[in-house]
Amino acid sequence: MKIFLHAGMHKTGTTTIQYTLHANREALLLKQGINYVAQYDRDELRPDHHHFSRDIAEENWNSVERFVRKIEQTTPAGGAAILSSECFHRDAAGAHGWAAYTQPNLGQRRDTYLTNLASALSNFEVEVILFLRRADEYAESVYKTMVLGGHTNDSFDEFLTKRRALFEFDSLISEFKRHFSVVRILPYGPNVMEAFCGAVGITLVDKITNKNPSVDARLIYWITQRAGFRPMAKRRRVKQRAFVRGVDPQQLFGLSKASFWPSKEARERFADGYQFDFSNSFFHAAQHLESHFAELSSIDLKRIDMLWKDFNYARLPVRSAKSQNHVLSSSGAGSPH
Secondary structure, eight states: OEEEEEOOOTTSSHHHHHHHHHHTHHHHHHHHOEEEOOEEETTEEESSOHHHHHHHHTTOHHHHHHHHHHHHHHSOTTOEEEEEOTHHHHGGGOTTGGGGGGSSOHHHHHHHHHHHHHHHTTTSEEEEEEEEOOHHHHHHHHHHHHHHTTSOOOOHHHHHHHTGGGGOHHHHHHHHHHHOSEEEEEEOOTTHHHHHHHHHTOOOSSOOOOSSOOOOHHHHHHHHHHSOSSOOOHHHHHHHHHHHHHSOHHHHHTTOOEESOSOHHHHHHHHHHHOTTOOTTTSOOOOOOOOEESOOOHHHHHHHHHHHHIIIIIOOOOOOTGGGTOOOOOOTTOOOO
């Protein structure tokens, strides 16, 4: 019996892939013999397999064995199963989520996790699927996710220094190849869902649009400046996340784009330093149209504060910048391009 193990990486369309497979679960099983294995969180059917990955990381063997039996019992003879979780690569760093990348002995912890994962699935023919994104784009996207999730309040430069292990693609891929005989590496791009379907040989009826759109870098910068030195309370973090996702960047900043990279040269140097075995031709052509470095003046920060106050305290709809007769300058530290 074959299992396609979709292991991410983070920020490569994994959420969209998972929700699309979830929406097509019944049709895949009945018409194509593909079992997108059901996993429940209490009584709720999840679109992903994060819990299975976490059980492996925390060595909850009873839960692992129950889920493996479920794969065997629900996958039709001659068919195949799909498991999908970006945690299959992140939990390889240890059972402490993002924080594990700043702790020592990463290689040993990754070996232990992947050894346990391979052992749990030893009765299956496993094909690992990993999507890679340009290292510079991946770094910026993961940074936004970690700020939104309250996992860091570091500056982007501090984040790059402390979390270097996140971008060592060659080490991660080598470890997967050491534990699994078939590891397929695909480039992340605008047609990631079609690429995934081609890799596993399926067709879909219901297609889901992007489930996790990016937030403007300047709004992420605002969060880091307003979070202070204490970790944000969960409730406040959830509200801030809803706020920045609800703001229309064009109304705040006009048509300009922004990036945490101070220049195109800095971006390219970083990408070249971590994509050892992958030429730029492997990845889809970069579309970098930023015109501003993602920093805001004190005046612009205070103007966003006003919108946040409306959203958080008065519980009124977020005021548009147009209603205040201004567009933020967002000039930051100058144009990188």
